[in-house]
Amino acid sequence: MTASSKKPGEAKLSNNPPRTLTTRPGRRLSLSTRLTLWYGAVFTLSSAVAFSLFFLLINQMVNRQVDDTLTRQAAQFSSLLRNSGLNAVKRAAVLEAQAAGEREIFIRLLRWNGETFSSSNMSYWKDIPVDLRSIKSLGPEQRRTISTLKLPQRNDHIRTLYELIGPGVILQLGQSLAPFQRFIELFRAQFTLTMIALIGISALIGWIMARRALAGVTRVTQTARIIAGGALEQRVPLTSGGDEIDQLALTFNQMLDRIETLINSIRDMSDNIAHDLRSPITRIRGLAEITLTTGRDLGDYQQMAASTVEECDRLLEMINTMLMISKTEAGIEQMARGPVDLTRLVQEAYDLFLPLAEEKSIDFRCSLPDTEIGLEGDKRLLQRMIANLLDNAIKYTPRGKLVSVTLWHTAPRAMAHLRVQDTGVGISADDIKHIFDRFFRGDQSRSQTGSGLGLSLARAVARAHGGDLTVSSQYGNGATFEATLTIKPM
Secondary structure, eight states: OOTTOOOTTOOOOOSSOOOOOOOOOOOOOOHHHHHHHHHHHHHHHHHHHHHHHHHHHHHHHHHHHHHHHHHHHHHHHHHHHHHHOHHHHHHHHHHHHHHHOTTTEEEEEEOTTSOEEEESOOSSSTTOOOOHHHHHTOSSSOOEEEEEEEETTTTEEEEEEEEEEETTEEEEEEEEOHHHHHHHHHHHHHHHHHHHHHHHHHHHHHHHHHHHHTHHHHHHHHHHHHHHTTOTTOOOOOOSSOSHHHHHHHHHHHHHHHHHHHHHHHHHHHHHHHHHHHHHHHHHHHHHHHHHHHOOSHHHHHHHHHHHHHHHHHHHHHHHHHHHHHHHHHTOSOOOEEEEEHHHHHHHHHHHHHHHHHHTTOEEEEEOOSSOOEEEEEHHHHHHHHHHHHHHHHHTSOTTOEEEEEEEEETTTTEEEEEEEEOSSOOOHHHHTTTTSTTOOOGGGTTSOOOSOHHHHHHHHHHHTTOEEEEEEOTTSOEEEEEEEEOOOO
16 A cells, blocks of 8 residues: 555545634724714604604694684584575585685585585586495484595595584585695605705714714723833823713723832832842752751751751741732632631730730730620631731830730721730831832831731731721831721621
8 A cells, every 4th residue: 555545434634734714803883983873863763753743743733723614614504504594505605615715615515315405616526426424424423524535636635524414404515635735745845855954964963072072082092002002101181071081081090000000019029029039049059058068967967958948938938928918809818707706816816925025025905895896707817917916016116115905896887996006116107108018128127037928918808808907107106007897797
């Protein structure tokens, strides 16, 4: 079998890579154009509905006016029949038709079988039939019927009345609607021309209004394009209108401020991480080099291993704390929520740090409520938050000074308050702005051990429990940290 042969049913594989089919989306109309079209369509539809209603109203008014005229004439003939007799009615019919115009109205006197025994000049109306159904519908309960008769050959409509005006005498009155129709047709033509002009004007106005309304969106889009190019300092210019677009621009600018702050924070944190991780790694490497160059026995290597483990533990603790802060702030930390007695947690933390305070001759005081303060939360994280606050207070308070811990709750908002106040060196105005930043360590904390993550974690825990952590301080007069937590019934 040659190389080119293949087994039956075996597919031949192509060496060419498969092509990726892409579709080019159709060009869509701009938002301003679509708004203009929508505005014009709504205006046209509204005008058409208004015209239809107005046209219907005019027809009803015309029919009502003609009906009133026919009814009034019928009443006159009925009264004339009762007072002067049938001959007087015949004469009056001829005179009435001549006076109004024999092409405008016609008058007939009919019998029950539809036979005409008297009428006005019907030479123009000779093709107008007698409606026997209308005659048969007349009686004691219904003495009058009015309808409209369409004459396509004349392009005319006739309003026709049948009324029983006397025993065996039926009056047929007909009036042409041509004068009214000419008015309606003229109105329709004028309305159509007016509508065409108004639609054009409305489209222009809609386009102008859409462009003005979307001018703010254009500003946001242009600014976003500039920012996408790397100019994070750019902001959307605001107008004095205070409309929804300005609110959008303001929110967009606030988002940009937040993003810029986060980027700067990430940049600073990266620098701090590089600095704080480099030091222990350098120490580990130095220990290894010294041990390798000077070590002679097993004890030297054991000492180096112990120091290395200590430094690695410190690094792991720093990394785990950073991860915990990030997850807590992002809301992805799986907190083991359960009933927590906050009063008991603070008491246990106080008992734990009391020996450390006594060792520094610090006046360590604790004020707790008589009843427990229960909430739903993560006991482990809350313990760490309290411990970080107490550890900082004792660490930065000189010998013989005061550290106080106070716990209370407020009923209206169901909030628990934990205040840790010290009388140490305090925090400068420049440092207090960054006191909760990760890895931040003020001038006073450089001489103390720590990673600069304790307060960041404490605030993240407080916020994860529906509260916050705030600080107030005057340099040289100590600092006060106050954590608020949302109370939920245990």
